[in-house]
Amino acid sequence: NTDLYSEMKELVPEYQERVKKLKKDHANVDLGKTTLDMVLGGMRGMTALVWLGSAVDPDEGIRFRGMTIPECQKALPGAFPGGEPLPEAILWLLLTGKIPNKEQVDSLSQELRRRAKIPEYAYKAIDALPVSAHPMTQFSTGVMALQVESEFQKAYEGGVHKSRYWEPTYEDSLNLIARLPGIAAYIYRRIYKDGKIIPLDDTLDYGANYAHMLGFDDPEMLEFMRLYISIHSDHEGGNVSSHTAHLVGSSLSDPYLAFAAALNGLAGPLHGLANQEVLRWIRNVVKEFGTPNISTEQLSDYIHKTLNSGQVVPGYGHGVLRNTDPRYTCQREFALKHLPNDPLFQLVSKIKEVVPPILTKLGKVKSPWPNVDAHSGVLLNYYGLTEENYYTVLFGVARSIGVGPQLIWDRALGMPLERPKSVTLEKLEKLAGAS
Ligand code: NMX
Ligand code: MLT
Numbered sequence: 001n002t003d004l005y006s007e008m009k010e011l012v013p014e015y016q017e018r019v020k021k022l023k024k025d026h027a028n029v030d031l032g033k034t035t036l037d038m039v040l041g042g043m044r045g046m047t048a049l050v051w052l053g054s055a056v057d058p059d060e061g062i063r064f065r066g067m068t069i070p071e072c073q074k075a076l077p078g079a080f081p082g083g084e085p086l087p088e089a090i091l092w093l094l095l096t097g098k099i100p101n102k103e104q105v106d107s108l109s110q111e112l113r114r115r116a117k118i119p120e121y122a123y124k125a126i127d128a129l130p131v132s133a134h135p136m137t138q139f140s141t142g143v144m145a146l147q148v149e150s151e152f153q154k155a156y157e158g159g160v161h162k163s164r165y166w167e168p169t170y171e172d173s174l175n176l177i178a179r180l181p182g183i184a185a186y187i188y189r190r191i192y193k194d195g196k197i198i199p200l201d202d203t204l205d206y207g208a209n210y211a212h213m214l215g216f217d218d219p220e221m222l223e224f225m226r227l228y229i230s231i232h233s234d235h236e237g238g239n240v241s242s243h244t245a246h247l248v249g250s251s252l253s254d255p256y257l258a259f260a261a262a263l264n265g266l267a268g269p270l271h272g273l274a275n276q277e278v279l280r281w282i283r284n285v286v287k288e289f290g291t292p293n294i295s296t297e298q299l300s301d302y303i304h305k306t307l308n309s310g311q312v313v314p315g316y317g318h319g320v321l322r323n324t325d326p327r328y329t330c331q332r333e334f335a336l337k338h339l340p341n342d343p344l345f346q347l348v349s350k351i352k353e354v355v356p357p358i359l360t361k362l363g364k365v366k367s368p369w370p371n372v373d374a375h376s377g378v379l380l381n382y383y384g385l386t387e388e389n390y391y392t393v394l395f396g397v398a399r400s401i402g403v404g405p406q407l408i409w410d411r412a413l414g415m416p417l418e419r420p421k422s423v424t425l426e427k428l429e430k431l432a433g434a435s
Contacts, residue, residue, distance in 0.1 A: 002107040005170060007096050012166060012412045019413050036432055039423070043238075044319060048420070049246065051237030052409050053094035053402055061326035062235055064090060065097045069231060069330050076230075077102040079205055084227040084334075087206045087401055088112065091177065094234055095405035109205045115178035116200055122146055122179075123186060123197075135187050135390045136267035140260050142183040146176065147256035156252065165252075166412035172255040173404035180397045181206070185213035192387050210397060214385070220338055221383040227334060228376060231327045232395050234402025238320070240265040241272065241396075245403040246410060250418040255407050262403055263396050269314070272373075272395045277314035279377030279388040281306070282347060292343040299354045307362070315374030316355050318367045324352075327372035335379055344378040 001007040031047045038046045054064045064072055076085035076099065088108040092100035100108070125145035126138050147153075151168040160168065182200065189195055198213045207226035211217070216225075237243055241262040249258035266272035285302050286292045306313055318325065335345045352370055359368035377388060385391075409415075429435035 002104050004092060004095065004104075004108055004111070004174075007098070008166075008170065008408070008412075011096060015409070016413060036428065039428065042319070049237040049243065050415075051242070051246075051406060052097070053405055054234040054236050056236045056320045058320055058322040061321060061323070062231075064234060065093050067093070069326050072230070073330070075099050077105045079208065079223070079226065084223055085230045086226055087229040087233065087398070090230045090233050091401045091405065094402060095408065111174070112178040112206055113200060113202060113209070115175045116182055118146070118179050118182045118186075119149065121148070122183060126183070126187060126190065131191055134267070135191060135393045136263060136273070136396070138187045138191075139184060139393050139396055140263045140267070142187065143176070143180070143256055143260040143263060146179055146183070147254065147260070149175070150254040150256055151175070152252075152254035156254075162414065166408055169255060169411040170408050173400075173408055176255050176259060177400045177404050180400055181210035181213055184393045184397050185210060185215075187393060188214050188387075188390055192390070216384060218383060221385075224334060224338075224379055224383060227330065228379075228394060229398040229401065231330060232372065232376075232398035234399075236320075237406065239271065240268065241399050242403055242406070246406060247418050249407045249410055250415060255404060258407060259400060259403055262399065266396050266399060267392060270312075272392045272399075274314045274371070275373040275376050275391040275395060276388045278373050279381060279391065281314050282344060282351075282377065283388075285347070286344075292347040294347075294350075296350070296354055299350060300358065303355060303358050307358070313355055313359065316359060316368060316370055317365055318369070318371050321369065321371065322367045324369045325371045325374075328370045328375045331372075331375040331379060335375070335382075339379070339382050342378065342382050344381060348375060348378050 001010070032045075034046060038044065052065075054062055056062050060068070062069065067075065072085050072090070072093070076089035076093065078084055078086055078089075086105055086109070089100050089105045092098070092104060092108060122142050122145040126142050129138055129141060151171040152165070155164075155168040182197075186197055189197065193215060198215060200209055201212050204212055204222075205226070207229045208222040210229070211222050211225040216222070235242065237246060244265040245255075245258040245262035248261040249255065253261075269277055285294070285299070288302060289298055303313060332349070335342070335348075339345055352374070355370070356368035359365040376394075377391060380386075380391060380394070381388075423431070426435065
């Protein structure tokens, strides 16, 4: 099939059968116990979700449908031979589990462009906010405005049978993914440029078009955007944004409502906002010493100053990873290839040498290594996207490519309302024998 929907139509019954069999024959398989530590510790290590698109190994990092980032870079079609994977290819892979060919990816590119029309009132909803509103607030508002056109909501009101929920969910998810770059670019141009919309270019792929609508046309920047969107798309199901989308979607809220909620989680500094915080932190280092070319001692002093004032070092540590994030590594490789002499890139490399031993010495940080956010800012800055408050919007556009497919599968597989049990503190003390 060159068409994604036809591919899904074939896959859905097969997956439904697999889930039915699991539930029928293996319902009581033990997936590990729940400890008090997990309940008080943000559910770390508790297996509680199924997520089809990707999984994170603590040491090795992300695999998209079983494939590492270097494997994706090799196997997935790019804009040109040897180019970075196209976000459309990642979308196809995450949704179907299959590696698309160039024809399939091109047809999906075209489909996304066809779906990209943004209603006028979505711009107006954003315009109702002051320009000073944080870009993520404007983004979440824009997504809420897009919800007016939800196919799922219409179908539900029209009494659609539950076996067909996935179909309007597919429509909404694809429309949402298609429209996000336009909404996101409008916000950028409204806040930082002349406010004029740059129309979609019918010859460009998804990542390149987003860069183009922001106002960037340097082929290297277009290539970085393809890589950026691909690697930020998915990070299994338990991260705050993905989990939020799944949770909200489980009440049969449509994909727009679920994704707006996900964005509000992504906007937190311990999650997606960290990329903004990283560049701000790096700029503050440069401001403090008057140059990016600083000694290890100076950097070490600055890190201690951050820690002593009760703040985290942004871009370091992770809830699951216990090693350098491969998303950091592939951005580093991109930088080594395209901007090896950039002073801020060199500072980022130095930070990677100095931060981990200091965090390790604290004795409580489970992973002292850099995560994805430690690197993206200096690359964006190099290509002229210097406004760090905007960075989480880019992350948000990318995350729709991971969240959308799972919402489709949630509905196709009849995933139920998510409703875990909570306990009171008194009950917890009683269960622990501490009262
Ligand atoms: N700088 C200073 N302290 C840290 C850091 C860090 N980078 N990372 C963890 N810690 C502290 C953490 O605050 C906690 O302290 P306390 O017990 O006093 O509350 C202690 O170490 C144990 O935390 P962990 O179990 O290692 O980490 P946890 O799983 O709770 O949190 C993060 C994970 C990512 C929230 C945490 O590492 C962090 O705050 N990192 C900096 C912010 C960041 O880069 N976030 C982006 C994550 C990736 N993303 O895009 O979402
Ligand atoms: C993500 O990409 O969502 C972050 O690395 C956070 C996480 O996985 O918890």
